Amino acid sequence: MSLRETLAAIVGEPQLLTAAADMAPYLRDWRGRYQGSARCVVRPGNAGEVAAVVRACVDARVPIVPQGGNTGLCGAATPDASGEAVVLSLQRLNRVRAVDPANNTITVEAGCTLVAVQEAAAAVGRLFPLSLAAEGSCLIGGNLSTNAGGVQVLRYGNTRALTLGLEVVLPSGDLWDGLRGLRKDNTGYDLKQLFIGAEGTLGIITAAVLRLFAQPRATATAWLAIPSPAAALAVLTRLQAAFGELVSACELVSDVALQLVLQHIAGSNAPLAEASDWYLLVELSGGGDDAMLQAGLADCLGEAIAAGEVSDAALAQSGEQAKKLWALRENIAEAQKREGFSIKHDISLPISGIPDFVAAADAALAEAFPGIRCVTFGHVGDGNLHYNQSMVDQADNARLIAGQGAVDRLVHDLVTAAGGSISAEHGIGQLKRDDLARYRSPVELATMRALKQALDPLGLMNPGKLL
Amino acid sequence: MSLRETLAAIVGEPQLLTAAADMAPYLRDWRGRYQGSARCVVRPGNAGEVAAVVRACVDARVPIVPQGGNTGLCGAATPDASGEAVVLSLQRLNRVRAVDPANNTITVEAGCTLVAVQEAAAAVGRLFPLSLAAEGSCLIGGNLSTNAGGVQVLRYGNTRALTLGLEVVLPSGDLWDGLRGLRKDNTGYDLKQLFIGAEGTLGIITAAVLRLFAQPRATATAWLAIPSPAAALAVLTRLQAAFGELVSACELVSDVALQLVLQHIAGSNAPLAEASDWYLLVELSGGGDDAMLQAGLADCLGEAIAAGEVSDAALAQSGEQAKKLWALRENIAEAQKREGFSIKHDISLPISGIPDFVAAADAALAEAFPGIRCVTFGHVGDGNLHYNQSMVDQADNARLIAGQGAVDRLVHDLVTAAGGSISAEHGIGQLKRDDLARYRSPVELATMRALKQALDPLGLMNPGKLL
Numbered sequence: 018m019s020l021r022e023t024l025a026a027i028v029g030e031p032q033l034l035t036a037a038a039d040m041a042p043y044l045r046d047w048r049g050r051y052q053g054s055a056r057c058v059v060r061p062g063n064a065g066e067v068a069a070v071v072r073a074c075v076d077a078r079v080p081i082v083p084q085g086g087n088t089g090l091c092g093a094a095t096p097d098a099s100g101e102a103v104v105l106s107l108q109r110l111n112r113v114r115a116v117d118p119a120n121n122t123i124t125v126e127a128g129c130t131l132v133a134v135q136e137a138a139a140a141v142g143r144l145f146p147l148s149l150a151a152e153g154s155c156l157i158g159g160n161l162s163t164n165a166g167g168v169q170v171l172r173y174g175n176t177r178a179l180t181l182g183l184e185v186v187l188p189s190g191d192l193w194d195g196l197r198g199l200r201k202d203n204t205g206y207d208l209k210q211l212f213i214g215a216e217g218t219l220g221i222i223t224a225a226v227l228r229l230f231a232q233p234r235a236t237a238t239a240w241l242a243i244p245s246p247a248a249a250l251a252v253l254t255r256l257q258a259a260f261g262e263l264v265s266a267c268e269l270v271s272d273v274a275l276q277l278v279l280q281h282i283a284g285s286n287a288p289l290a291e292a293s294d295w296y297l298l299v300e301l302s303g304g305g306d307d308a309m310l311q312a313g314l315a316d317c318l319g320e321a322i323a324a325g326e327v328s329d330a331a332l333a334q335s336g337e338q339a340k341k342l343w344a345l346r347e348n349i350a351e352a353q354k355r356e357g358f359s360i361k362h363d364i365s366l367p368i369s370g371i372p373d374f375v376a377a378a379d380a381a382l383a384e385a386f387p388g389i390r391c392v393t394f395g396h397v398g399d400g401n402l403h404y405n406q407s408m409v410d411q412a413d414n415a416r417l418i419a420g421q422g423a424v425d426r427l428v429h430d431l432v433t434a435a436g437g438s439i440s441a442e443h444g445i446g447q448l449k450r451d452d453l454a455r456y457r458s459p460v461e462l463a464t465m466r467a468l469k470q471a472l473d474p475l476g477l478m479n480p481g482k483l484l
Numbered sequence: 485m486s487l488r489e490t491l492a493a494i495v496g497e498p499q500l501l502t503a504a505a506d507m508a509p510y511l512r513d514w515r516g517r518y519q520g521s522a523r524c525v526v527r528p529g530n531a532g533e534v535a536a537v538v539r540a541c542v543d544a545r546v547p548i549v550p551q552g553g554n555t556g557l558c559g560a561a562t563p564d565a566s567g568e569a570v571v572l573s574l575q576r577l578n579r580v581r582a583v584d585p586a587n588n589t590i591t592v593e594a595g596c597t598l599v600a601v602q603e604a605a606a607a608v609g610r611l612f613p614l615s616l617a618a619e620g621s622c623l624i625g626g627n628l629s630t631n632a633g634g635v636q637v638l639r640y641g642n643t644r645a646l647t648l649g650l651e652v653v654l655p656s657g658d659l660w661d662g663l664r665g666l667r668k669d670n671t672g673y674d675l676k677q678l679f680i681g682a683e684g685t686l687g688i689i690t691a692a693v694l695r696l697f698a699q700p701r702a703t704a705t706a707w708l709a710i711p712s713p714a715a716a717l718a719v720l721t722r723l724q725a726a727f728g729e730l731v732s733a734c735e736l737v738s739d740v741a742l743q744l745v746l747q748h749i750a751g752s753n754a755p756l757a758e759a760s761d762w763y764l765l766v767e768l769s770g771g772g773d774d775a776m777l778q779a780g781l782a783d784c785l786g787e788a789i790a791a792g793e794v795s796d797a798a799l800a801q802s803g804e805q806a807k808k809l810w811a812l813r814e815n816i817a818e819a820q821k822r823e824g825f826s827i828k829h830d831i832s833l834p835i836s837g838i839p840d841f842v843a844a845a846d847a848a849l850a851e852a853f854p855g856i857r858c859v860t861f862g863h864v865g866d867g868n869l870h871y872n873q874s875m876v877d878q879a880d881n882a883r884l885i886a887g888q889g890a891v892d893r894l895v896h897d898l899v900t901a902a903g904g905s906i907s908a909e910h911g912i913g914q915l916k917r918d919d920l921a922r923y924r925s926p927v928e929l930a931t932m933r934a935l936k937q938a939l940d941p942l943g944l945m946n947p948g949k950l951l
Contacts, residue, residue, distance in 0.1 A: 119717055119836035120867070121724075142725075164670050172729075175668060178645060191927045198834045200866040201642060202905035203631050203681055205912060205920055205950055206932045210677035214670055231724040250586050257588075257698040258609075260771045262639075262729045303770075304727045304780070313771070365668045369586035399667040400587070438669035445672060453672055460658045464939070465673045471938035472931070483672055 020077045024059050024103070027069045032109070034058040043104045046095045047088055051447060053096035055082070058104040064126075064184055064192055064223035067105065071221065072190030074103055080477045081105050083217040085127065085159030088151040090363075091446025093163070093216040093482045102480075107158045110223055113137045121229040122181060122198040127158025127222050134227065143229035146173035150347065158222050164214035166442030171398035172265040172302075173230065175442070176213065182226035183209040188219070188473035198226045211468070216444055217479040219472045233265075233302035237314040238339035241321075242293035242329040247372040249297050249397050251326040256299060259317045263310075266300040267398030268346050274394045277352040278345050288331040288342060297327075297397070298346050300339075349394050349403075357414055359392065359407035360421050364432045365441035368400040374435050375402075381427055382406065388413060389424075401441040404428065429456060445483045453483070487544045491526050491570070494536045499576070501525040510571045513562045514555055518914060520563035522549070525571040531593075531651055531659055531690035534572065538688065539657030541570055547944045548572050550684040552594065552626030555618040557830075558913025560630070560683040560949045569947075574625045577690055580604045588696040589648060589665040594625025594689050601694065610696035613640035617814065625689050631681035633909030638865035639732040639769075640697065642909070643680065649693035650676040655686070655940035665693045678935070683911055684946040686939045700732075700769035704781040705806035708788075709760035709796040714839040716764050716864050718793040723766060726784045730777075733767040734865030735813050741861045744819040745812055755798040755809060764794075764864070765813050767806075816861050816870075825885050826859065826874035827892070831899045832908035835867040841902050842869075848894055849873065855880060856891075868908040871895065896923060912950045920950070 018026070025033045034040050035057045043058045045051065056079070061067045074081050080102045084094040096102040110128035117123070118141040125134050131152040138145035147160060149167035159165075161183070165176045173179065182197040185208075195209055212220055243249055249269050256264045272294050279285050289296075301310055311332060321327040333339035353359050366374050375393060382389050388408055395402040406424055408414040417424065429439045433456050445453050454462065462484075469476075469484055485493070492500045501507050502524045510525045512518065523546070528534045541548050547569045551561040563569040577595035584590070585608040592601050598619040605612035614627060616634035626632075628650070632643045640646065649664040652675075662676055679687055710716055716736050723731045739761050746752050756763075768777055778799060788794040800806035820826050833841050842860060849856050855875055862869040873891055875881035884891065896906045900923050912920050921929065929951075936943075936951055 117834060117836050119721065120834040122834065164674075166668050166670075170668065174645070177674070178641070187927070187931065191930075193927045193931065194925065195928065197903060197905065199832045199903075199905050199908075200835075201633050201637065201832045201863075201868045201908040203633075203909055203911045204905055204907050204916075204924065205928075206686075206935055207631075207644070207677060207681055208928065208931055210674060211935075214674055219673075231728045233728060234726075254586065259701075261698045261700060263771065304730065365666045367584060367587040367589065367665045368667075369584050396668075401668045436664060436666075438664065438666050438671055440671050441666075441668040442670055444670045449671075457671065458661065460654070460660045461662065461672075461675065463658075464654065464660065464675055467938045468673055468678075468935070471934045 020073060020079060021057060023073045024057065024070060027066055027073065028059055028061050032060040032062065043084060043087065043106060044096065046092050048090070051092040051095040054098050054100035055096045055102050055104045056100060058106060060106045060109050062109045064110065064186065067221055067223050068186045068190050068192045070105055071186050075190055075475065075477060078475065078477070079103055080480045082479050083107065083221045085156035086130065086151065086154045088155040089159060089163060089446060090443045091448040093444055093446030093479070094159070097481050105221065107156060114224065116141050117198065118143055120198050122226050123229055124196060124224065124226045125157055126224045127156060129157045131155050131157055131160055138229050142232060144232045145227060145229055147176055147179060150350065157225065161213055161222050161225055162215065162217050163444040166396070166399070166401065168266055168396065170396060171267055172262055179228045180209060180213060180225055181228060183212055183222055184224040185212050186221045186223055188478045196224060196226050214444070216446060216483045218469060218483050219478060235303060235305050235307045235310040236339065237301045237307065237310040238333040238342055239299050239314060239318060240288040240331045240342045241297040241299065241318070241327045242289050243295045243297050243327055245295060245372065246375050248326045249295065250368060250372065252297055252299070252321050253398055255321055255326070256317060260301055260313070263301045263303040264299070264398070265302045266298065268298040269395055269397035270296040270298060270346060271393040273390060274349045274392050275345060277356055277392065278348045281352040281355040282348045285345060285348065289329050291329065293328060298342055353392060353405060357407060357411060358418050359405045360418065360424050362404040362428050363441050363443045364404055364428070364437055364439060365399065365401045366432065366435050366437035368397070370435045370437070371397060371400065371402065374431060378404065378428060378431050381431065385427060386417060386424065389417065447482060450483065487540060487546060488524060490540045491524065491537060494533055494540065495526055495528050499527040499529065510551060510554065510573060511563065513559050515557070518559040518562040521565050521567035522563045522569050522571045523567060525573060527573045527576050529576045531577065531653065534688055534690050535653045535657050535659045537572055538653050542657055542942065542944060545942065545944070546570055547947045549946055550574065550688045552623035552629070553597065553618065553621045555622040556626060556630060556913060557910045558915040560911055560913030560946070561626070564948050572688065574623060581691065583608050584665065585610055587665055589693050590696055591663060591691065591693045592624055593691045594623060596624050598622050598624055598627055605696050609699060611699045612694060612696055614643055614646060617817065624692065628680055628689050628692055629682065629684050630911040633863070633866070633868065635733055635863065637863060638734055639729055646695045647676060647680055647692055648695060650679055650689055651691035652679050652687045652689050655945045663691060663693050683913060683950045685936060685950050686945060702770060702772050702774045702777040703806065704768045704774065704777040705800040705809055706766050706781060706785060707755040707798045707809045708764040708766065708785065708794045709756050710762045710764050710794055712762060712839065713842050715793045716762065717835060717839065719764055719766070719788050720865055722788055722793070723784060727768050730768045730770040731766070732769045733765065735765040736862055736864035737763040737765060737813060738860040740857060741816045741859050742812060744823055744859065745815045748819040748822040749815045752812060752815065756796045758796065760795060765809055820859060820872060824874060824878060824881055826872045827885065827888050829871040829895050830908050830910045831871055831895070831904055831906060832866065832868045833899065833902050833904035835864070837902045837904070838864060838867065838869065841898060845871065845895060845898050848898065852894060853884060853891065856884065914949060917950065
């Protein structure tokens with residue numbers, strides 16, 4: 018029996034895609050940056066079928082590319098051009114297996130959309146706090162495999178911190194049931210940690226037990242004008258001293274970024290009368306009621322204004338107003354896209370190192386690439402900046418993009434010198450594979466390779482990605 | 485040159501202990517349960533010396549037993565009886581390398597006591613929340629290697645959740661510098677996760693970057709009489725709905741446990757007029773002031789009383805009163821010790837499964853071992869119970885202890901059936917090695933062994949522990 022026949026027998030003929038038109042959406046990443054090829058796309062319906070598919074591919078020595086919602090930014094879910102691989106889509110593993118509000122856990126299959134997980138939690142009065150732009154179409158298995166971040170990491174942590182248990186099909190085709198819903202479990206090596214963020218190179222996550230939280234009863238949101246990134250740190254420290262973990266978001270926005278939104282996104286309005294070089298979007302959420310929390314925030318911001326950390330502030334007076342403030346932040350990516358191509362850097366730094374990094378990198382870029390425009394924004398509370406570059410003039414911009422490698426090198430060298438990371442939340446995939454090899458130590462790379470070799474000695478799990 | 489000569493050359497003659505009297509404290513665990521033997525005890529002074537010691541031992545094919553404060557409960561830091569091993573003490577690596585309040589991080593060497601880490605954080609107005617009974621003598625390297633829990637896991641997580649970066653001497657003798665102080669870093673496999681909780685079997689942690697938090701400004705503490713473990717869950721859910729992550733402790737205490745404390749610990753007083761089968765010690769901490777938080781807690785407990793979840797409550801009116809309530813909880817272990825030997829189980833369960841587990845296990849033990857006394861208490865908010873057994877009569881108790889294996893089996897079988905863990909926070913060490921092999925699946929054990937083989941192919945790192 019050929020591999021295709023074996024796979025068709027496992028998943029059923031309709032779930033094995035071989036026609037070019039059927040396969041096309043699975044072979045190209047959503048940004049159109051990577052175009053791959055595959056011998057087929059297979060869509061198993063449960064973890065047992067995933068395991069059987071893996072075993073069949075292992076027997077045939079055929080590489081496997083696992084794929085979730087295909088919303089990744091680094092090409093980790095796109096096969097290479099050889100046409101050798103089988104793309105294994107997790108889309109049909111989309112059941113919520115269990116919700117346990119008393120344990121504050123939900124057990125979901127890898128193919129659930131992030132929004133479906135959020136909604137299943139909300140249906141029992143709980144919060145699943147992972148939230149990011151692609152949440153309507155990304156799958157939780159992809160979020161796990163890339164250790165996704167998003168806008169609430171400051172308070173609730175990355176996907177890793179939200180994960181209590183996993184079910185994984187190993188590269189051997191064995192199914193590992195690690196679906197434990199425990200807060201404390203020190204029984205040997207914590208295997209789930211290996212698979213989270215491994216981008217499908219060590220196995221295929223088929224299900225997970227995730228943490229839920231009480232839904233916050235009250236929210237307070239404000240848009241602040243601040244003089245500098247250093248002021249952002251001062252405000253963050255002040256808010257955390259006063260409110261601790263109630264500080265659930267702290268987003269830095271440069272005026273350059275805000276102006277792009279005001280220009281390109283209909284219905285956008287500047288929240289403050291006067292422009293400032295930098296802004297901060299802050300949010301508290303917790304118990305009590307909105308009025309109390311907003312009053313507390315107003316008091317604290319009054320102190321920040323007196324200390325010169327904040328020059329002006331707009332406090333949202335309603336959920337509607339808060340949404341409008343958030344839209345300014347969330348529309349930056351879209352506004353940039355409408356402006357034209359840009360070079361994107363998803364970097365992180367020790368929070369304390371952000372002001373110096375931004376000053377040094379802005380200056381170095383201006384010197385090396387005169388006229389360059391830095392669109393700087395991001396989750397400053399997590400030390401995570403989206404530090405993007407473009408030129409206003411389209412012809413200049415095309416030249417800049419063509420020489421992206423030099424921009425990347427300059428930025429990533431400075432990030433590394435400052436003890437930072439060249440990929441804060443998007444992962445490595447194909448996009449940053451060479452960078453990983455450049456910026457991580459030989460000892461670290463050798464240890465990663467030893468792990469890969471131990472779990473996937475045939476090298477069939479998502480080859481050409483990450484390592 | 486002999487291994488001893490080589491080691492003396494690395495660390496200096498005074499730091500190589502070979503006399504029986506000098507070595508004795510390192511060869512026996514603090515509870516006196518394990519007595520080992522070693523060719524020498526070596527006390528390196530920095531990470532470079534640790535690496536050199538490991539390389540020397542690898543060259544000589546001699547096993548290494550890393551040891552921190554020697555306060556572990558499972559014998560993971562005690563060498564076996566063969567006398568083959570070198571005990572490597574981390575005590576001298578006791579520097580705080582850096583404190584970065586703006587990044588909310590501290591960088592410490594493995595030989596710092598937990599209390600020293602807490603104090604260095606407090607000195608810059610921050611909280612390092614890991615807290616447990618042995619904090620004055622345990623070393624942070626041991627806390628990391630066992631993924632220690634303690635009394636604030638509910639709010640701040642286990643040691644794993646508090647760790648951003650590690651420096652590790654690998655079994656090869658290579659030093660891996662992973663001391664990154666980043667909240668977000670998705671650059672390949674998250675190697676630090678491997679070493680946390682690995683009990684020194686995959687390498688030797690020499691330093692760590694740990695997370696700090698704002699110090700809570702206000703605290704509210706209460707001791708509650710509750711009718712049952714199920715009521716504990718209802719109260720926890722109620723508190724979390726009202727206060728979210730401000731709920732920083734939720735400790736279950738059975739009346740059996742409280743009575744032991746009142747009997748054996750001088751100065752202990754019952755907080756409530758009438759006895760109840762079960763109690764709950766709860767604590768909130770956060771912003772605002774004590775009076776506000778205490779008023780909020782009182783309101784919420786009033787609702788819990790009206791709902792029948794709580795029969796009586798004592799709210800601490802001062803820090804002194806709160807300390808007395810905490811002393812009742814913290815003295816349980818000491819009171820048990822004074823009462824005589826007991827069989828201890830450090831188990832965890834999905835929180836929702838605790839009431840049924842306690843009922844089922846109490847009943848099964850009573851039937852199998854008539855007259856058995858269950859001393860039940862623990863971090864119910866984490867699903868972590870200390871579920872201990874003894875007999876009141878000393879002769880009966882001696883027989884029970886002699887047949888401990890049967891008690892363990894009954895308890896651990898029920899824990900496993902309920903989806904729980906046989907070691908919530910103490911680890912595996914020598915004590916539970918056979919249990920791990922019994923209760924974890926062949927796939928899980930094989931994967932653990934593959935990791936061990938990949939990182940420590942010679943099997944020299946803390947052999948006979950964990951796996």
